[in-house]
Amino acid sequence: MKNITEMLKGVLEGCVLEIISRGETYGYEITQHLRNLGFTDVVEGTVYTITMRLEKNNLVDIEKKPSTMGPPRKFYTLNAAGQEQLEIFWEKWGFISSKINELNTKNKGEIQ
Amino acid sequence: MKNITEMLKGVLEGCVLEIISRGETYGYEITQHLRNLGFTDVVEGTVYTITMRLEKNNLVDIEKKPSTMGPPRKFYTLNAAGQEQLEIFWEKWGFISSKINELNTKNKGEIQ
DNA sequence: ACTAGTATATAGTAACGCATAGTAGTATCG
DNA sequence: CGATACTACTATGCGTTACTATATACTAGT
Numbered sequence: 660m661k662n663i664t665e666m667l668k669g670v671l672e673g674c675v676l677e678i679i680s681r682g683e684t685y686g687y688e689i690t691q692h693l694r695n696l697g698f699t700d701v702v703e704g705t706v707y708t709i710t711m712r713l714e715k716n717n718l719v720d721i722e723k724k725p726s727t728m729g730p731p732r733k734f735y736t737l738n739a740a741g742q743e744q745l746e747i748f749w750e751k752w753g754f755i756s757s758k759i760n761e762l763n764t765k766n767k768g769e770i771q
Numbered sequence: 772m773k774n775i776t777e778m779l780k781g782v783l784e785g786c787v788l789e790i791i792s793r794g795e796t797y798g799y800e801i802t803q804h805l806r807n808l809g810f811t812d813v814v815e816g817t818v819y820t821i822t823m824r825l826e827k828n829n830l831v832d833i834e835k836k837p838s839t840m841g842p843p844r845k846f847y848t849l850n851a852a853g854q855e856q857l858e859i860f861w862e863k864w865g866f867i868s869s870k871i872n873e874l875n876t877k878n879k880g881e882i883q
Numbered sequence: 884a885c886t887a888g889t890a891t892a893t894a895g896t897a898a899c900g901c902a903t904a905g906t907a908g909t910a911t912c913g
Numbered sequence: 914c915g916a917t918a919c920t921a922c923t924a925t926g927c928g929t930t931a932c933t934a935t936a937t938a939c940t941a942g943t
Contacts, residue, residue, distance in 0.1 A: 669777030
């Protein structure tokens, strides 16, 4: 899927929050996870800016651990504020997606 | 619903395309339509930038008609390119929303 | 030594929605 | 006629976000 950049705005961060909420993970792994999910064009730099933002906003706890396969990894876990933010994200997503889908189905009904 | 600005990026334009596809309409009416749909904070300036973009990209045909309640209105209708763009929008939306919902339900299953 | 894979870091860019403000036309009322 | 209110479009600058490109660092295999 190409040129979905703009549509991902505000959504990717929520996805990252969700992924972190399942258990501690690090930037590179988050990127792989997103790619496996279907967002194949997401690159490390993008995820990095998101995790930096989460750090800055104090939504995650951080622990640095050595890796046998490269430089040390920065593991993230959601804290209470992060959990709250995640819930807010799903509320927003639910709101918007319901409205958009409403718009879509309404149209289908009128045209045919 | 507050602070959904970022999540609307790339989505609002699709909504406007969809609204125009139902029949010729003008900026002010599109704004009202979006507000009725639930996007209560959408302002005229936002819709204007979108319609200007649609014009610039030759996705709409334009007809100016006098109004009994103010200055003449610029009525927009989708042309072939606009229709195509609208279909692409719904494809993108379908792709992203399915992925996000997948992420959401997966989580629900793991937590409980 | 060189390459490839893993992993974090950062500067710069473009797009989008928004706030704000301005312009202009019509209707109404004193 | 003049003032006001409402409708409708135009214009500009801003903040946020994702992406690009690049740099750095560590390990393992050849």
